[in-house]
Amino acid sequence: MSSPATVLVAAQVPHASAHLVHLGVVVIGVLGLAAILLPHLVHRAATPLPHSHHASRTVSSTAGRDHTGLPDEVAAHLALLRTTTARPAPARAAAATTPRCWLPLAVVGSTVAAGVHAALVPPHSATLPTLAMAFAVCAAGQLGWAAALVLRPTPWLLRLGVAAQLGVCALWALSRATGLPPLLPGPEPVGAWDLLALTTQLAAVAGGVCALRAGHGHRTAHWLDWHPAPHVVLTLGVGALALLTLGGVGAA
Structure with a gap:
């Protein structure tokens, strides 16, 4: 016949296992999200600064001009830029x-x-x-x-x-x-x-x-x-x- 202490320990084992499962899910979740988000942060730090406002305004104004005489690759890129900037504001x-x-x-x-x-x-x-x-x-x-x-x-x-x-x-x-x-x-x-x-x-x-x-x-x-x-x-x-x-x- 089992003693009361043995029964108590046996009853606590599933509960302790459940807590370990819970802790494992939390730890894995935190580590997983950190592994996913940290590369984004590193990539952001390594990304060069955007062009100046003057350069952006120049490119935008160029996008609306005629591209005759330009190389095909440059003309296609400018046409795509003009199409993108022409999207409705909403x-x-x-x-x-x-x-x-x-x-x-x-x-x-x-x-x-x-x-x-x-x-x-x-x-x-x-x-x-x-x-x-x-x-x-x-x-x-x-x-x-x-x-x-x-x-x-x-x-x-x-x-x-x-x-x-x-x-x-x-x-x-x-x-x-x-x-x-x-x-x-x-x-x-x-x-x-x-x-x-x-x-x-x-x-x-x-x-x-x-x-x-x-x-x-x-x-x-x-x-x-x-x-x-x-x-x-x-x-x-x-x-x-x-x-x-x-x-x-x-x-x-």
């Missing part, structure tokens, strides 16, 4: 906003949501191991989508991520309304963790949808060049995640 503004705001917003929202789902793994590992595994898979998927958006944000990838984020939000709403049998036999209460996950996932959806509407062919800007909005979401999201974790707020 279209240029939307295209410029995509790499600085919408794509970073999707990256930040998905990353913070992944941290929330990773934090939900330990408290559910003992009582609802299947649900804990689902949280771990969700966290890995959201983190992977954020990394893929930094590397190569294709239209297909944006659509897939937006649909997946909306699907997770729909499952959450269903779990709070009727439950998710057999994982959750009844509805669950709405807590601080739920609000943080829902808010960051909706931010990721908004960033992905706006990036799709603004057009394709963009890459995420260097993180120092991001629009203030993604920086604010990142700061508030990470701060809330740290407060909930360190404050011991229960995750239902």
Whole structure:
């Protein structure tokens, strides 16, 4: 017959393993994002300064002239420059906003949501191991989508991520309304963790949808060049995640 101490140790082993899984997801996520974003910073530091305002104005004025007599390569380049500068101002503004705001917003929202789902793994590992595994898979998927958006944000990838984020939000709403049998036999209460996950996932959806509407062919800007909005979401999201974790707020 096992002693009470042995039973207690045996009961703590799965919980300790879940904490190790949670810590591993967080560490891998931080290191992964650092590995992705730091090369952008190094590349930005190594990029030469842009041409002066006078040179840019000269090139722009040259783009509207007749290119007869110029070499074919130069004429083609100037014609392309004239076509680009002739785009409507709203279209240029939307295209410029995509790499600085919408794509970073999707990256930040998905990353913070992944941290929330990773934090939900330990408290559910003992009582609802299947649900804990689902949280771990969700966290890995959201983190992977954020990394893929930094590397190569294709239209297909944006659509897939937006649909997946909306699907997770729909499952959450269903779990709070009727439950998710057999994982959750009844509805669950709405807590601080739920609000943080829902808010960051909706931010990721908004960033992905706006990036799709603004057009394709963009890459995420260097993180120092991001629009203030993604920086604010990142700061508030990470701060809330740290407060909930360190404050011991229960995750239902």
